[in-house]
Amino acid sequence: MKRNAWANILLLIPFVATLFPALYNSLEPRLFGMPFFYWYQLVWTIGSGLVLALYIAIVRGGERDAR
């Protein structure tokens, strides 16, 4: 249970990272000429996919241990 509780905290990361535009509403630094506001959010699509993959690994590991 403790393990899953930690995993659930992991799920908060994408919320904190993307729901507060004050954190990333900026032109600089640019990447390939793209303002920060845009590439930051694009990167988080894949970033949140990775967070979820990690979550699944932890939760499924926990389910195996429980057996």
Place this chain on the structure above:
Amino acid sequence: MHASSVVLIVLVLAITVLGFAAANWRRTGTLDHMHEWALGGRNFGTLISWFLIGGDLYTAYTFIAVPALAYGAGPIAFFALPYTIVAYPFGILILTRFWSVARNRGYITAADFVRDRFGDRSLEIVIAITGVISILPYIALQLVGMEVVFRQLGGVFAVGNGEVALAISFILLAAYTYTSGLRAPALIALVKDTLIYITIICAIVAVTHMFGGWSGIFDAAGKALAAKPKPATLLLAQPQYFVYGTLAFGSALALFIYPHSITSILSAKSRVVVQRNMALLPIYSLLLGFLALLGYAALAAGIQVKNPQFAVPALFAQIFPDWFAGVGYAAIVIGALVPAAIMAIGGANLFASNIFQQFSSTRHPGQTGIAKMLTLAICLVALLFVIFIDPQFAIYFQFLGGAWILQTFPAFVLGLYTNWFNPKALLLGWIAGIASGTYMAVQTHYAAAFPLHLFGDGALVGYGPFYALIINLIVVVIATPLFNAARSTRGVDATSAADYA
């Protein structure tokens, strides 16, 4: 006839054949069983589910409206990214639980679950009606997306303002959905999404090449946004922050409680397939982000359209050879047909199982006749809606649908975790949420397509339906102990803790 028209006709006919052939694809039993017809045998693996759910959630209308918003109003359109980023960490929590309880107890709709959890027939009907009413304008919007493409193409497609082509494609859709059930959109989604990915990757390569990289596109788009009658910049204005966040968050909460999301999720063969898809579906969000940037590319390319919805189709016509523009148009048209089919099935399931109780799939899984006829009826209503009523009304109505479906959140989503709520309190909360959500929508003139003008400049302006949900929750929490104290008879929870694991 233009090469693009020929390509479009060939591809649409090809997927029609595929739609009918799907009836026998991966068949595990007789198609006269609800779990076979409506949920594809509940047997789809990770890859097919990925195409199916992706093709279902990222609709043609999304693919027209998001770049249209970027073209018309700038950075606010990119709320689509946080929206489709946070939907998945939320989805992985609720959907794995819902998938398990639905599999263990044979549910095909959210209302099936609410009925068993709270033992209340009127709550079941209310949840089902909310689902059906929210899904209708959503289907109508898919038709609006197709109409944009048909008008862009002109020629035979533009006969009767595109409505003849629209009626023909929708009759074909209704026919193969009737025959093959969920297998039709599942198989067609493989083609649809392949076309979408190819089109957008090619478009991005073409426009970045045309402008010598992203900085050229952003510079030109920034100038075009500044010159708009309602000027915008490449960044959000500070008063937009709260709207941006709450719009994304509220939309994400609503995404997986729509009936069509439920239908495609329940067709997955295991809990792990659902989990893996939550990690893999954000790839579609990346695609959607690049698509939104095509709205900027259209600005940079100097495309002038009265209706911003035509920005991307017009961009395709400008940057692609004619035949390949046809591939792009086909991607949008087929992209409308896939979710429309799943939405029609999801709506029909609610009608058949939860509104007309006697046809409930959990009670009579061997009966598909009613659900199949209802699918045809729902398609017809959506078609008539678009032909006889102003499409702008469909957009308003869809915004209201989003506000309404969110009001089923306490009973359905929180219900997955607790049966503490009194069902009568949930009904009261639903009434408060629907009333306040509708009132706020009317007050702000439903300007969902352009939230920029929608929310005014007051302090803490936010996404109205989200506020309505908070009102709903407050009513539920206050009314539950009151109804309990009044010894209002409560139904019995038919589910057990083991059903959710």
